Amino acid sequence: MKALRIKRSRCSYQFLHLFIQTVCFYVKQMDINIEEAKKDLGFCTAQEDQFRAKNRKKMAGGGAAPAAKASEPVPHPPKDQLPNVSYCITSPPPWPEAILLGFQHYLVMLGTTVIIPTALVPQMGGGNEEKAQVIQTLLFVAGLNTLLQSIFGTRLPAVVGGSYTFVAPTISIILSGRWSDEDPISRFKKIMRATQGALIVASTLQIVLGFSGLWRNVTRLLSPLSAVPLVSLVGFGLYEFGFPGVAKCVEVGLPELVLLVIFSQYLAHLIRPGKNIFDRFAVIFTVAIVWIYAHLLTVGGAYNGKPPKTQASCRTDRAGLINGAPWISIPYPFQWGPPSFDAGEAFAMMMATFVSLVESTGAFVAVARYASATPLPPSILSRGVGWQGVGILLSGLFGTGNGSSVSVENAGLLALTRVGSRRVVQISAGFMIFFSILGKFGAVFASIPAPIVGALYCLFFAYVGAGGLGFLQFCNLNSFRTKFILGFSVFLGLSVPQYFNEYTAVAGYGPVHTHARWFNDMVNVPFQSKAFVAGVVAYFLDNTMHKKDGQTRKDRGKHWWDKFKSFKTDTRTKTPV
Structure with a gap:
């Protein structure tokens, strides 16, 4: 029995040894197959990892990247300044061209200048004369x-005009x-004076934050990541x-949109390429054609x-606006009477001013x-x-019924x-x-149909949004931190205001609804702004998540902008100021 047990134990040992050898053989074979698969799929070997790490150190230290092979695609290098701009801040075009371009900027800003008073003045109790006067005042300010x-x-070169945030x-x-008041004109003036008082008080927020x-x-x-x-x-x-x-009004707006794209993106390359006539003056050409x-x-x-709604959007003979405008009129402070002040209304308007401050910061960057x-250095933004x-203060003094922000x-x-x-x-x-002083002439241009303005917005708002996406070139898009901050902030920026706007449209008031109206406005107004x-959200996450990690600073692109914090670190910073 003892010999049988020894024989069995030897057999078990031999079987276990054979099993271990078999497992080791297959593990080695799997390692070989994995390495071959990595090579076939283009995975980096240890030497390639070291080589790329050296290249990253050279790039971070300002050294030139090694030349890529002819067969390898070369990534687009980040640019501190946008190339292919014909005239930058301090290099004005010739006077005739500059005058036409300035008139084109005037035409573009007319949209918001007309839309806001058109929506607000009738609710205040004003008629065509009051509407024309408010448009003149808003244009003058x-x-x-x-x-x-x-x-x-x-x-x-930033145009400062009316803002939908203050609506x-x-x-x-x-x-x-x-x-x-039973008299609508008297009611209009009282509401305008109350709006003036709220704007005057609210302007102190930006004045203090900016100049202090x-x-x-x-x-x-x-950082570039939070700016996107x-x-x-x-x-x-x-x-x-x-x-x-x-x-x-599709029969008016759609032709404007199509012609604007054709003139600015196609004709400029087909007819007299390099002259920049059709793309540079596309707004004047297309607005004139579609207006006629x-x-x-x-x-x-x-x-x-x-x-009536269709006629208001499509017709060009806005006789009420043109007839209501005086031939010559100079807006002046307190033209509606002395402003009245209410603490609750001032606090609500102050929150709108803060939202406008954040939005204008993004617009300044664009x-x-x-x-x-x-x-921009932080001191210039401030x-x-x-x-x-100061501009919002002027809006309150003159009585525009609206604040101001970057157009x-x-x-x-x-x-x-x-x-x-x-220039x-x-x-x-x-x-x-x-044109704000010569009221009749200004009213003629202000009678441009709203669908034409909407078509212009389709292109210009898209350009600004694309300008924000352009800052991704300074960020590490392979970082999961970058992906989270970018995706989460953009999603909430679209989803949260959508909820607040839908709730307000259905219920007639915002989700925050208490007996204190000023408190409701202070909470509801900021969450209705997508950019805010x-x-x-992006600013908070970017400055709190893994900030002490050295790689995080590079992933968020902060090192690209640090050299522009002051005038001493980069001579180019002196150019725009």
Whole structure:
């Protein structure tokens, strides 16, 4: 029995030894197959990993990257300044061309200048005369603010005009229920004076944050990664004013959109390429053609018998606006009477001012990019915000019924024309002031059908959104941290305002609904701005997630912008200022 046990144990040992040898053989064979598969699929070996790590160190240290083989695709190098811009900030085009380009900027900013008073003045109780006067005032103040911003503020070619952000708190003032005047004109003036008081108080927020340097400390932490959602949704977030505006009168808006794309993107390369005539003046050409076409439809009776809403969108004979405008009128402060002040309304308007501050920061970044300027130093952004606060103060003093911010559509026009000259924008400010004083002539241009304006928005808002996406070239898109911050912030920037807007449309008030109306507005207004939500979320995540990691700094692209924090680190920073 003992011999049998020894024999069995030897057999078991031999079997176990044979099993282990077999397993080791197959493991080695699998390793060989895996290495071969890696080579077949293009995976890096250890030597390739070391080689690429050396290249990354050279690139981070400012050294030149090794020359790529002819068969390998070469990535596009990041550019601190946007190339292929014909005229940058300090290099103006010839005077005749500059005047035409300035007039084109004036035409583009007319859309918002007309749409906002058209929506607000009737709700206030005003008629055509009051509407024309508010448009004149808004145009006059926009000209002043544009000059102040281009001379003393950021000194960028940024047009400063009306803002949709201030519409919600203004409507809240209209619906406050404390206006019991039977005379609509008297009611209009009282509401306008209340709006003036709220704007005057709210302007102090931007003035203090800007001129004290507090906003400089905030923007110092802005990186290319956190700028992408902010700038992108400054443009893309206004999609509701694009094609929905075109669809209000498809027979007018769609031809404008098609012709604008053809003139700016196709004809410029087919007829006299290199002259930059059709793309640079595409707005003037297409607006003139479609405006004449729409006028022929109006005169021919195409809209006779149509619903009033269709006629308001399609017809070109806005006799009420032209007849209501005076021949010559100079807007002046307190033209509606002394402003009235309410603490709740002032706090609500102050929150709208803060939202406008964030949106304008993104718009300033886009303007600097399309003007071929270097990334803006935080001190310049802070100074621009301070002067924008002065602009809101002027809006309150003159009584525009609306605040002011950087015009997003005019920022997109810089991309279309490839002209970022400061002189062009200053000339456009001259047109604003001139036509605001000559009311009849200004009213003629203000009668451009809204679908034409919507078609222009489709292109210009898209340009600004694409400008924001362009900052991804400074970020590491292979980083999961980058993907999370980018995707999460953009998604919330679209989803959260969608919920707030849908809730308001159905219920008639926002999700936050208490007895304190001013508190409701302070909470509801910011969450209705797509750029604000996306920018705040991206900024918070980018400055709190794994910030101490050395690789994170490179992944977020911060090292690309650090050299532009002050004038001493890069001589090009002195150019735009």
